[in-house]
Amino acid sequence: MPAYEPPVSEVLSVLREVLVPEAEGLDLPTLEAVLAEGGRFATRVLAPLNASGDAEGCRLEQGAVRTPAGFPEAYRQFVAAGWPALSQPERWGGQAMPRLAQLALDEMIAATNFSFGLFPGLTRGAAEAIARHAAPxxxxxxxxxxxxxAWAGAMALTEAQAGxxxxxxxxxxxxxxxxxxSVTGSKIFITAGDHDLAENIVxxxxxxxxxxxPGVRGISLVxxxxxxxxxxxRPGRRNAMAAGALERKMGIHASPTCVMHYDGAEGWLVGAPHRGLAAMFTMMNAERLFVGIQGLGIAEAAGQAAADYAxxxxxxxxxxxxxxxxQPILAHPDVRxxxxxxxxxxxxxxALALWLAMQLDRAEEDAEAEGMVALLTPVVKAAFTDWGFEAAVLGQQVLGGHGYVRENGLEQMVRDARIAQLYxxxxxxxxxDxxxxxxxxxxxxxxxxxFALVRAALxxxxxxxxxxxxxxLEAATRHLQRKGAEPAEPGAAAAEYLRLFALVSLGWMWLRLRAAAGPxxxxxxxxxxxxxxxFFARLLPQSAGLAAAIAxxxxxxxxxxEDVF
Structure with a gap:
């Protein structure tokens, strides 16, 4: 598999030349140095463990989960270098770097070792939920x-009967x-529910x-x-909780997906009683943006590998x-x-993700920015993971038969990318949503x-x-806002509408990129x-078919x- 090149120069070019008004005041030299070091960590420490971690997978031994060889040491290096604290508040020991630095690091980690990124990604989300909702x-x-x-985080939502x-x-x-x-029950599909990387898991x-x-109004967060x-x-006695099994999965083999049992485990309420879902959404929304960036990272890695092959x-x-x-297959129209x-x-x-990260940094004090984050979170999660998987499949297709065998890496990318559309x-x-x-x-x-932002750019x-x-898109929006109360209308249009929204969002950024490039x-x-x-000639015209399906x-x-099915 060819070497991955971290897109640090691309990030800096977008900030310096495209997102100029939004990026005003950023310390770009410091950001560049931080991301360059993050890229080196991703390529030198994480990338070499990607294929071996996939082949070895995680294992459950006497109630304890063991990650693949090299993962505990890589995590210790990750912590020692201060990467978990990159964008966290100084009050709790964080470095308070802007969210776009975190986003760029997450992309590089996803591109080089998709499974590894889940451990710090979940920990960061748990910390955000505790910071916003827990007692002092x-x-x-x-x-x-x-x-x-030093400690890791996990979220436990899903049960066998409750997805x-x-x-x-x-x-x-x-x-x-x-x-x-005292918490009693069982959860399934708990990513990083148990492992040997951190000394404690919250x-x-x-x-x-x-x-x-009854219902969602009776859920609390513990x-x-x-x-x-x-x-x-310091970590003291073991709580009454354990991993009962590991799921056997299509991909992300180096990330343990656990069945967790809580047998009277001791815990503490986070937020108000019966208001746990609202508190959990702080973590879930953080994870949804993180997962969207995973899609971006896998697409970048697949694109680089396919272009090198071509x-x-x-x-x-x-x-x-x-x-x-x-001649090189790059000469063929379909490969191009x-x-x-x-x-x-x-x-x-x-570019869109960087713009959104800057909105996220402003959201606590700016209601308009908060609205943009809320609006685009489902778009980024769904569209970026759809396109990430599609990019992995396209990259595999460029390699032909060589993309189907493991040693070239695309086969693993396809398997790993698929989960991001699901979790x-x-x-x-x-x-x-x-x-x-x-x-x-x-x-x-x-x-x-x-839409007014896009109109202004046009x-x-x-x-x-x-x-x-x-x-x-505006016509489809007005249609759904009128028809939204009808029982089946939203569900029938939702997938096509989100794709249409995402295409226009990318078009907005391509417009700004092309304008910045000039001649x-x-x-x-x-x-x-x-x-x-x-993009404007071959991809954006898909909007016509999507609009027709919505209508x-x-x-x-x-x-x-039913018998049709």
Missing amino acids: ELQERYLPQLVSG TDLGLLATRAEPRRDGSL HLVLARLPDAP LVPKFLPDDQG RTRLQGRPPGVAAGPP RMLLTIRGFTTAGR EGTNGVQAM LVTRKLAAEGGALPHRF QAAPEPALTEALNR SGLPHHRRWRQAADF AGPATLMVPA
């Missing part, structure tokens, strides 16, 4: 350890005399108190550590050439189509605030294809300009009788 004494006890990476419908969960939390809770568990009303901290704050693989001759020696399709996502997707709420759930909740936000004004740099796509002959400007032309309504979905 819990924050003081747990946040410094989580922020440093997306969390109102069905049955795990119980019984009050104890000392004010703590679970955020959804459970029901004895007086809980902090349950693997080891109960002693008087000095430049060196000699097969056939280009169009119009009847004789002569074989696949490579440009991958780039059509990665370059503009990275943290399947992409269908993200689409429903977009069309039911986000389109109604701010009295229906929220999406139109985003006024500065007209592009007919994007204007037409935006018109279709310059610099290599990265040529790439931006020519990839933008491809068709639910009839052809809901009329067929």
Whole structure:
């Protein structure tokens, strides 16, 4: 497999030349140094463990989960270098770097070792939920350890009978005399529920108190550590919880997906009683953005590997050439189509993600920025993971038979990328969130605030294809805002609507990238300009078919009788 090149220069070019108003005030030299070091860690420490970790996988030995060889040492190096604290608040020992630094690091980790990134990604999400919702004494006890990476985090939602419908969960939390809770129940699909990387693992568990009303309004959030901290704050006695099994999965073999059993485990309430789902959404939304970036990272890695192969693989001759020696397959139109399709996502997707990260940093003090984060979170999670998987498959296709065998790496990328479309709420759930909740936000004004940003960019740099796509998106939005109360209308349109929204969002960034490039002959400007032309001519026209499907309504979905299926 060819060496991966961290896209640090691309990140800095986008910030210096494209997102100029938004990036004002950023310390770009420091950011560049940090990301360069992060890229070195990803390529020198994590990448060499990717294939071996996939081949070895995790194992459960006498109730303890063991990660593949090299992973514990890599994690110790990761913690020693301070990477878990990169974007965390200084109050808890963090470095308070901007979120875009975290995003860029997450992308490079996903590109080089998809499984490894899940451990710190989940820990960061748990820390955010505790910081926002837990009592001060819990924050003081747990946040410094989580922020440093000495302790890890996990979230425990799913049960065998309660997946997306969390109102069905049955795990119980019984009050104890000392004010703590006794948690009893079983959870499935718990990523990093147990492992040997960190000295303690802090679970955020959804459970029901004895007086809980039925449904999602009766769910509470409980902090349950693997080891109960002693008087000095160190891991003490083992809590009454354990991994009962590991799932046998299609991919991410180096990340343990656990069946967890809680047998009267001691825990503490996070947030208000029966309001646990709202508190958990702090972690879930953080994870959804993180997972979207995983899609971006795998697409970048697949695109680089496929382009390297296409430049060196000699097969056939280009169009119009009847004789002569074989030429690199990069000369063939269909190979170029696949490579440009991958780039059509990665370059503009990275720019969109950087823009969103800057909105995230402003969200606590800026309601408009908070609205943009809420609106685009399901878009980034679903579209980026869809396109990430599609990019991995396209990269595999470029390699042909060599993409189907393990030693070239694309086969693992396809398997690893697939999970991102499923966890943290399947992409269908993200689409429903977009069309039911986000389109109604701010009295229906929220999406139109985003569309105004795209309109303003079009006024500065007209592009007919994007204007037409935006018109279709606005019309589909008005249609769904009118029809949203009808039972099947949102669900019938959701997937196509989210894809349409995402295409326009990428188009907005391609417009800005091409405008920044101008007529310059610099290599990265040529790439931006020519990839933008491809996107507007070959990818954005998909908006017409998506708009037609949305307009068709639910009839052809809901009329067929059960025997049709």
